[in-house]
Amino acid sequence: MVVMQPPAFFSSILADEIGMHQTNNLTFNLFICFFLLSTTSSFAQADFAKSDSYSISVGGASVTLQTPFAVFYNQAGLAGLEKLSAAVYYQQRYMTSDFAEISGVVCLPLKTGTFALSVWQTGITGYHENRFGLAFAKKLGPRLSSGLQFSYYMMDFPENGTAQGVFLFEMGARYELPGKQTLGVHLFNPFGANVRSTLNRHTLPAALKIGAGFPLGDMLRTYLAASGDLDGNYKLHGGFDFQPHDHFSLRGGLSGKPVNYAAGIGYRWSFLQTDLAVSHHAVLGYSPSISLTFNL
Incomplete structure (x- = not known):
């Protein structure tokens, strides 16, 4: 049996295509990285306010929701x-396997309150952000x-490959009106903590x-x-939630x-509660997501 080898001309073209594809992926990842550094520095609250599919699907207007993921937005x-x-x-x-966001929550209700x-x-290869x-x-x-949270936030800065972190504080309140209307307010990082590295400063206003x-x-x-920061x-x-059936x-949202x-x-x-969402960014495109909530 004779195995045919591709001509050198086609092998060269194939190698060029593979190299171009890898270069495009690297270019896109670098673009995402610098885009994140520019946008999250100016408006950090948006990083955490859409940390589950329910909140994403209603445009981030989630400050009154009662779910385990409320730990991220109120x-x-x-x-x-x-x-x-x-x-x-x-x-x-943004439909790329190299860039993902994940979160997890465990809630324990007690007589004294809920812990x-x-x-x-979130991040890509060489750049990550973490919060505990x-x-x-x-x-x-x-x-x-009412509720409050203490957390530790870390960034892996691309310029030196080291992680830097800072402690954050946030708090919120929720009020239920007689007609089933609800009001909510959430204050994030009131002391203006920020993360510093050798060459960079990541502001969390x-x-x-x-x-x-x-x-x-x-x-x-x-x-x-409505949301805003000191910068x-x-x-x-x-957003809206239309529930034609008890389970669906x-x-x-916008x-x-x-x-x-x-x-x-x-x-x-x-x-089990399952939520699916797709959001669209005006510049970077679509982002699908899924959330699973287990009430034990």
């Missing part, structure tokens, strides 16, 4: 949890709840987010929020500026 939402729960989240950022442990990570948090939330009355959730009929709930960056958020939801839109679905079966 710890007061943990106070309404009644069962031991665990949740995980995965997002493929939660969380972990969050401990949160506590408590009901202060039949309608008012103090940020405030306020929002509301209110029903429109029996099957539709809408969410609105003068402001953003509006809006359709969601959509946020900006720049304008980002998202859509998602949710399905609840027994102890």
Whole structure:
């Protein structure tokens, strides 16, 4: 049996194509890296506010939600949890396998309040951000709840390959009105802690987010929020959750500026809640995600 070898001309073309593909991947990864450094330095709150598929699908207008993932966008939402729960989240950022975001939460409701442990990570090869948090939330009355969190945030700076970190503090409150409307407020990093390296400084400005959730009929709930930081960056958020069945939801949302839109679905079966979402960034494209919540 004779094995045919490709001509040298075609082998050269194939090698060039492979090299070009690897170069394109490297170029895209470097672009993502510098884009992250520029955007997260100016508006760090957006990094954590969309750390699950539910929040993503409603445009980040999640400051009133009561889920285990509330540990990322308003710890007061943990106070309404009644069962031991665990949740995980995965997002493929901008449709590239080299860039992912993941998070996980474990919540323990007790008579004194709800405790939660969380972990969050995002990045690409050579560049990562990590956050580890401990949160506590408590009901202060039949309608008012509050929560706080201490966390440690780390960055692997590309210029020297070393990790630098800082301790962060955040807190929030949630209030339920008689007509099932809810109000929420969340304050992130009020002391303005930031991460420094040899050649770089990653600013985490103090940020405030306020929002509301209110029903429109029996099957539709809408969410609105506004966020801003001390550097003068402001953003509006809006979304809806349409629930035609007790176990199924359709969601959509917008946020900006720049304008980002998202859509998602949710399905609840027994102890498992599954949420899927797809968001679109005006510059970088689409990002699919999935969240799984286990109520034990």
